Amino acid sequence: MSEYQDLAQHIEMLAKADDDQQQISLLSELVENVLDSGSVALILEAFPVEQRVRMWRSLPLEMHIDVLTEMRADVRISVIKSLSEIELKLTLAKLDNLSLIEWEDSLPDEIVTEALRLISRDELELYDQANEFADDEIGHWADRKVYTLPFSITVARAKMLLEKYHYESPQYIYLINKKKKLIGVVAYSDILLAETTERVKTLVLEDITLINAHLTLSEGVEMLEHATLPMVPVVNNDGTLVGIINWQFALGTQREIYEARLMAGTGMDEGDDLFAPIVRSSKRRGVWLGINLVTAILASITIGMFENVISEVVALAVLMPIVASMGGIAGSQTLTLMVRAMALNQITVGNRLALLKNEIGIGSINGLLWALIIGAIAALWFQSPLIGGTIALAIVVNIVTAAFFGVLIPIILDKFELDPALAGSVILTTVTDVVGFFAFLGTASLVML
Structure with a gap:
């Protein structure tokens, strides 16, 4: 269990x-x-x-x-x-x-x-x-209560100091010089087992990961993921020991980042209380509902522009949700991929164009494939090749558009220091709805009236 x-x-x-x-x-x-x-x-x-x-x-x-x-x-x-x-x-x-x-x-x-x-x-x-x-910065969150010893002392002296200051069997000891610069890391168990005449610096562990205190939280946590020890020293630019971060901190930080992005998609915060006061929660959620209302109005205005063709061909009203849904799903796939890649610092000026081409290629293939399938179903359903062709064209246009803006929107939002996870899905949904309805209804008005 x-x-x-x-x-x-x-x-x-x-x-x-x-x-x-x-x-x-x-x-x-x-x-x-x-x-x-x-x-x-x-x-x-x-x-x-x-x-x-x-x-x-x-x-x-x-x-x-x-x-x-x-x-x-x-x-x-x-x-x-x-x-x-x-x-x-x-x-x-x-x-x-x-x-x-x-x-x-x-x-x-x-x-x-x-x-x-x-x-x-x-x-x-x-x-x-x-x-x-x-x-x-990771240095802000480092645990500064670490066990340190002078790097040049003997094992006998180290044991005496550990006993004198009542160190409670720490997993690791951090060796420093007089300027508090980190010299190395020693396992506490190695000190207990070593000869008393030996110098503690000879027990230093090899290939220890060091994290610069000025790295961002996400960068620091990513470095810890590849570290060989469960707790990693954090040092300043000059090598001075600042503290440590451990796996527990990293897992907690990753969970908070994940929850923040999950909640951000609906305008909520990862720190929100399950039993928050009704009035305060209503205000918070109400703002997001208002934003969504504005985007829904834009989609409705687009539909209203083609009221005459919808009233003449009722089948269009039945098929409209399919166009919006296919574009929305395709866009959310690209957007999710982008948000994750940006969180891992994988998106750079050098690879943006290649990524855009790749996503448009994927969108084109999926768009053509599903356009044929949906177009055939619609043509058979309503006994009208024109309706089948119209929705097929709209599907291709909307899925390719979704791929294009799924890459572009998070890059633009990041440029303006806005969270793509928070605002990206709302903007993208609006774009795919408007483009999808315009392509579908616009084409229908040209070929059916």
Whole structure:
């Protein structure tokens, strides 16, 4: 059984609890025996705000921050806004630098200011170091709590320092010089097994991937994908050790990118709450509905231009959805391919023309193939070769147009620093609808009236 199936069962069990006390008791049992912070966050997101807050309060204190950090932004805010002033201060005081970095974009300024006042001095210093980098740079998100040792010491000295500072069996130790430049990475187990007279620098692992702190998040995550270690050092331009990123961070970032693009297609945000307030959600979704209304009106105007031919040949009204649908699907295929390639930085000035030619070639072949099939079906259906030929022509034109604009639209949007995943599908659908209807109805008006 998959993890998500298990979570569904846990949610169902909690939802069926006889009362609040039994619900909290069941959750406590799950937390003690089964669930980690990420799973608890997903479960709490599945309940209305009042129950969510009550269950969060029942969690062990050491889980409070981790669970809130794992939550989507809107869900986290729903919990924070439900806390009393004292509860909020106690919660903010427990924040570490990485959690505050994760939270700050979604919190009101006054709460961020209060958090900065309450967190420990060490965490505040690490937070300030993170803000030396832009939000979209990997250095901003690196975990700065890493285990370091001078590179020139012996194994005996290393063991003594590890014991003195109570290092809790880290997986890797990062060797640095006096200027904090990274010299190499050593496995903790290798230090434990090495001769005490040996120098730790002789234990350095080979072929270690280093990530420049100024790379973008997506670039950094992509480099981690090809790394040999589960956690990779992040260094500044001069080789200074900034921190590390690990597989957990990479997977979380990739999930957020995927969810953001999935939700963006409908004008929503990946941080949206399942139980967000009705009025606020209505406003958010209403804006997108308004945008779609404008595009639908453009398509309707195009249809209205050929009202006379539609009234004379009713079959055209029956076949119009086929033209729009074929163009829409063909366009979405190209657009999806482009958005993925752009996310992986595979689209360059040098390969755009070749890609455009390739997509138009694919569109031409598919357009001709499906034009013949749909044209034959329409001709037999309505006993009219003219109708068959008209829709066949429209299908070819619309699928080739969809391929052309499926490549062009995301490139143009990216040029204007707009997200192709958010606006691309709406623009492309409008283009294919208008072009498809115009080609279909325009041709019909010439040959049938």
